[in-house]
Amino acid sequence: MEQNEKTHNLETGRLGEDLACQFLERQGYQIMAKNYVAGKVEIDLICKKNKLWIFVEVKSRFNALVQPEMAVDFAKQRNMARGASSYLHKNNITDPIRFDIIAINFFNGKVDIAHFEDAFYPVFYK
Secondary structure (H helix, E strand, C coil): CCHHHHHHHHHHHHHHHHHHHHHHHHCCCEEEEEEEEECCEEEEEEEEECCEEEEEEEEEEECCCCCHHHHCCHHHHHHHHHHHHHHHHHCCCCCCEEEEEEEEEEECCEEEEEEECCCCCCCCCC
16 A cells, blocks of 8 residues: 555545534434554444443445445454453443444535444454
8 A cells, every 4th residue: 555545545534534423413413432442452442322432443445336334344343342341341330232333424515423333243263
């Protein structure tokens, strides 16, 4: 991957995460953490709504032919589950949790945001 493409992808990701935060806050979510890192795992957003903790993967694409949410494969889901487990344990949280995906597609000058609640159920492996 060329440096320009890497930089473009990072900028797209940051813009997508900022838009996702604004979107979620308008829906009554409280952003508890951004870009939480546990070992080699990163969770884009950790939110709370009432007593529910939501772990969110944000996928952003420009003019994508394939929908951004399709990039959240089994390996990513497993890593998110590991990161969530770390966060919950570290913060002594026993409330219910959920895994969501926010897909953002920048297409022909428009922004399409799709929120997939309960996008997947975690599978924990050692």
